[in-house]
Amino acid sequence: MSTIIQAQQLSKSFGRHQVLHSLNFSIEAGEPIALIGPNGAGKTTLFSILCGFLKQDHGNIEIFGQKPGSEGLSGRVSALPQDAMLDPNFSIGTQLTFYGQLQGMNKATAVAETRRVLALVDLADYISQKATVLSHGMRKRVAIAQALLGQPELVLLDEPTAGLDPVNALQVRQIIANLTSEATFMISSHNIFELERLCGTVLYLEHGKLVQQRSVQQGAIGYLSLQLENADAALVLNVLRQLPGVNSVENAQKNEFAIHYDRELAPDLDISLIGVLRAQGWQYRSLTQGRTLEQQLFAVANG
Numbered sequence: 001m002s003t004i005i006q007a008q009q010l011s012k013s014f015g016r017h018q019v020l021h022s023l024n025f026s027i028e029a030g031e032p033i034a035l036i037g038p039n040g041a042g043k044t045t046l047f048s049i050l051c052g053f054l055k056q057d058h059g060n061i062e063i064f065g066q067k068p069g070s071e072g073l074s075g076r077v078s079a080l081p082q083d084a085m086l087d088p089n090f091s092i093g094t095q096l097t098f099y100g101q102l103q104g105m106n107k108a109t110a111v112a113e114t115r116r117v118l119a120l121v122d123l124a125d126y127i128s129q130k131a132t133v134l135s136h137g138m139r140k141r142v143a144i145a146q147a148l149l150g151q152p153e154l155v156l157l158d159e160p161t162a163g164l165d166p167v168n169a170l171q172v173r174q175i176i177a178n179l180t181s182e183a184t185f186m187i188s189s190h191n192i193f194e195l196e197r198l199c200g201t202v203l204y205l206e207h208g209k210l211v212q213q214r215s216v217q218q219g220a221i222g223y224l225s226l227q228l229e230n231a232d233a234a235l236v237l238n239v240l241r242q243l244p245g246v247n248s249v250e251n252a253q254k255n256e257f258a259i260h261y262d263r264e265l266a267p268d269l270d271i272s273l274i275g276v277l278r279a280q281g282w283q284y285r286s287l288t289q290g291r292t293l294e295q296q297l298f299a300v301a302n303g
Helices: 043-051 092-102 107-120 136-147 166-178 192-198 233-240 269-280 293-302
Strands: 003-014 017-028 033-036 058-063 077-080 154-158 184-188 201-206 209-215 223-228 246-253 256-261 284-289
Touching: 003 043, 017 043, 017 058, 017 201, 017 209, 033 043, 033 192, 043 058, 043 077, 043 154, 043 184, 077 136, 092 107, 092 136, 107 136, 136 154, 136 166, 166 192, 184 192, 223 269, 233 246, 233 256, 233 269, 256 269, 269 284
Parallel strands: 033 184, 033 201, 077 154, 154 184
Antiparallel strands: 003 017, 003 058, 201 209, 223 256, 223 284, 246 256
8 A cells, every 4th residue: 555645743733722733644545534533623724734725833744745735736635625515506517517627627528527426426417407406415415526526546525424314424425435446535524433334544633632543443353342221230241251252341331341252262152142132131222243433442542
């Protein structure tokens, strides 16, 4: 894999308020990258620096070996801000064609590229429609199509599913998943469960500091997450700890249990566990292999 983003001691302040504190990270091309953090963590500022809209005060950052905003990155990097708007007075085809021409395409190429990206987001039949006749979800997909013009290698998406209903949010996730072989996506979102489904790497910012950079462990070996309906935690712990192959069981939160086990000794522990739950009359809400992204992040952050 090749490195697409390299940051060293990256810092940014607005007046006396320091927003980013000496960030160091390296991003490889490939699976989508999640940018996570509470409000005010510095996510938008980092995106703005990557786009070349802001310049850092200290440190260094490069995209494909070049400074953000440099001419050499034209067409290679694109971004979709959360509040991206479409002009209600022009058809979406006219607008996307215009944006293509702003990238340096001739009219014919821009029209062809508009048709291509609208097909990617399943809106080819709406090329002549104005934004006013589109649903919120459809307008969001048009905005994503705009970010895909020119086949960029790095696409920055700020809250791409914010405000969408589950069906449209799923469509957006599918679009991103389908295009991961063509571009690397960096996605800022508060929806940690959505990012868990999409991303291979996560950057976790808090108070402008990079708290963690880690791979998303999906289906981790030797770990089960169990969530029960109302149950006697002490009894559950006692029963589960006696199962063959189980190394330890933790009751991290009410009715939630983390089970560590030896996969060689108990390769089908999940199946055995369901039998135990049935025999005990315990109703379970979920049983998942591996630690969730939420558990991975905050177990470290709090520990």
